[in-house]
Amino acid sequence: MRLLKKIIIIFIFLLYGCKSSPIQEEAGSYSEDSKDGFYPIQDKRNLEFLSFIEKLESDLTSFSGDFSMQIKSGENLTKTNNLDGKIFFDKATKRIKIELLIPVLGWKISQVVSDGEKILIQSANEPKLHQQPMGDIVILDPNTNKKLSIPFPVIYHSLTLSFLEGFQGSNTKINPTERKVKVIRGKDEYLYVFYEKGLDSLEFKSIEKNLQAKCKIPPSAQAGIHPPSKMLTKVSEISSGQDFSTVEIQYKNMKKLSAIPNSVFQF
Numbered sequence: 001m002r003l004l005k006k007i008i009i010i011f012i013f014l015l016y017g018c019k020s021s022p023i024q025e026e027a028g029s030y031s032e033d034s035k036d037g038f039y040p041i042q043d044k045r046n047l048e049f050l051s052f053i054e055k056l057e058s059d060l061t062s063f064s065g066d067f068s069m070q071i072k073s074g075e076n077l078t079k080t081n082n083l084d085g086k087i088f089f090d091k092a093t094k095r096i097k098i099e100l101l102i103p104v105l106g107w108k109i110s111q112v113v114s115d116g117e118k119i120l121i122q123s124a125n126e127p128k129l130h131q132q133p134m135g136d137i138v139i140l141d142p143n144t145n146k147k148l149s150i151p152f153p154v155i156y157h158s159l160t161l162s163f164l165e166g167f168q169g170s171n172t173k174i175n176p177t178e179r180k181v182k183v184i185r186g187k188d189e190y191l192y193v194f195y196e197k198g199l200d201s202l203e204f205k206s207i208e209k210n211l212q213a214k215c216k217i218p219p220s221a222q223a224g225i226h227p228p229s230k231m232l233t234k235v236s237e238i239s240s241g242q243d244f245s246t247v248e249i250q251y252k253n254m255k256k257l258s259a260i261p262n263s264v265f266q267f
Contacts, residue, residue: 027216027232027246031191031203038173038182049176053163056198060161060226062091065254068103072246087159087227087251090260094162097265113265114156122267129267136209153190154204155233158215161199161226163192197224205238212236227251 039045064087071081084106088097093115100110113120114134121130136152157163163181167174171184179194191203200222204213213235221228233247 026218027214027234028201030205030212030214030236031193037175037177038180039175040170041167041172041174043174046174046176049174049179050164053167053181053194056194057161057164060091062089062257062260063227063254064088064257064260065227065251067249067251069250070248088260088264089160090265092259094160095260095265096156096160097260111267113267114152116156116160116162119152120267154202154213154215158199158202158231159227195222197222198226198228207238210238212238225254227254 041050067085067087069083069085071083072079082103084101084103086099086101089095095113095115098112099108100112101108108124110121110123112122117134119132119134134153134156157166167181167183173182174180175182179196179200181192181194183190183192187208188204188206191205193200193202195217199217201214201216203215204211206212214233216232217228218230218232221230223229229251231249231251233245233249235244236242237244
């Protein structure tokens with residue numbers, strides 16, 4: 001398999017795995033489908049809740065920092081992969097850059113940049129830049145040789161808190177009492193759940209792709225700061241309930257900035 005595909009697999013936090021993990025348990029179960037209490041976005045009952053989301057976006061600043069990532073995969077999630085990284089977010093342009101590093105050595109193995117419209121990926125040993133529209137990343141699972149569709153927007157929106165622009169339209173329903181927003185994009189469904197100070201979780205569901213993903217901010221990290229100190233991710237196959245992977249990311253040395261220089265986003 002080409003190196004670029006391997007780098008993509010690492011980046012999107014997906015190495016094929018099985019059930020039963022402390023991270024999986026802390027991430028919680030997927031939400032059950034419900035139509036109760038959801039109203040069109042234009043409904044006046046949503047105004048206060050939408051103002052809350054608008055404030056979350058306006059309060060967010062550009063930031064940079066470091067992170068460490070632990071990926072559980074393999075049979076019974078017995079395989080562990082660790083990576084370090086750096087992250088940059090520029091609020092004005094909504095661009096995000098993630099650099100993946102080999103722990104201790106600090107060698108840069110991959111750089112990923114996205115502005116919400118497109119995704120750019122460059123690996124250390126791949127001279128050609130990979131570019132694609134914002135959306136799913138299709139990769140080849142190294143253990144099963146099956147193609148997997150990865151919902152990259154779950155990662156992007158969880159980090160950039162760019163909500164309201166994506167909520168506009170007739171396919172958005174809001175439950176202001178439970179702080180939930182359901183968005184239908186094509187045949188895919190996104191469920192945003194908020195707590196009183198920020199984003200609690202973001203779930204993705206695609207019956208067509210037989211794929212379900214959840215990014216969760218555990219209660220211990222729900223302090224109203226962003227990025228939070230910890231984020232948990234799990235991705236599952238809907239039909240079998242089998243998990244592809246579970247991942248724990250810890251953010252550290254985070255700095256709030258007025259802006260990120262354009263040069264940071266250049267390869």
